[in-house]
Amino acid sequence: MMLFLILAFTFLSAGLSAPLTSDCDTLTQQVEIPSRDPLLGVWTFALESTDIPGSKLLLKMFVENVWGKVFPANESDSIFVFQVQKILGRCFSITSKLTLVNNTLHTEHPLSASEVLLRTSCSDCILLLSNTTLGESTYRTMQLLTRRPKLTSAEIDEFKRQAACLNLPPPAILTANKGFCPDSSASKDTETTDLTSVLSQANPEYMKILDKLLSSQSGIKMIVDSMRNQK
Template identity: 55%
Template sequence: MLLIILTAVLLLAGLSAPLTDCDTLTQQVQIQSREQFFGTWTFGAESSDIKGTHDLGKIFVRKLWGRVYPSNQSDHFYAFQVFRMTDTYCYSITSKLTLVNNTVHMEHPLSATEVLLKTSCPDCILFLSNTTIGEHTYRFLQILTKRPSLTSDELEEFKQQAACLNFNEPIILGPPRSCPDSPDTKIVDFNMAFIQSTPRFKEIFYLI
């Protein structure tokens, strides 16, 4: 009987601990102001609830960095992102963002809402987003840092947070390289491509 009781206690402890940890790891935090997003950021890691994106991301997305800067309107700001998918091409995209009721809203080039989650990384921001692509809405988890890369402990915490959300194994992005970094490297503006593309193209591209 004692063995049964001990086993039950251990099972209950094993089941309850992850729930408590996950409540802490996925806790939403208050956004102080849009100014806390300003500056240049390195995308350290990303995960989502879309099946198969981990392998695609490892193949296609090599480096990713972004710069967030203000607009003339007090409630708007912009995010300029550059990512490398081939040796000869870098791709850029600019998003217009709005901060309303502790949520970041994006309308272009895709419709998305983003909130901040708790992270122990001192110079990071951790976004949980709901992004609509075509007729579908997907969830993404992204961690950005002011440094070239995350520490092993920060990456481990991010993996645990993704697991708590039942997301895929995270894609770990290496330190960014400037684009273009040679005379042979070209930058392609993807904003016009998104405007002129079909919903299916947007879905396929963003899922990569």
């Protein structure tokens, strides 16, 4: 499971939201990000497939929902992403800055990552494929974000086929019916814990340890036991 973020985008072209075939070249086709403007707004994280070991189990057990808000930075080619996750009834947020270079979004904090946009038949969704460095490893994650509260069965099946084409595991489905966390910018009395500084200033050795924990059954069990004790 990643406690980091990744963001959003709306297709402006009808061609980008055309029905897809079962052909992997089409299903995994990268599309152009014309500007930052279509990225702006509020998004719900609906589906995630990642090769981070243990991620799906941890998401299923502890993460209730995730939403994000994208807003412009001072530079015309950059954006800020504010992501909020509800974990065991508590709210945690992370803010990151991404820069668009050669059709790829890049960020260094709180983790080093690059993201591209893939084609999807969902007209009000975005499909992101990211490479994120954790410790000494680089992991791939594919996420489907939407402006709607619920996806169709066909859209979920399409995502599963796309994950299979990329040799990624079956996705975790994030529910959106347990009440979203508040926007910390909207209230001084928020119960949201901001993890941005904690992750950005984390000792690199800690990230290496976390990487090793996520890569072993005993490490995942240790994380699960620790999370259960937080209830």
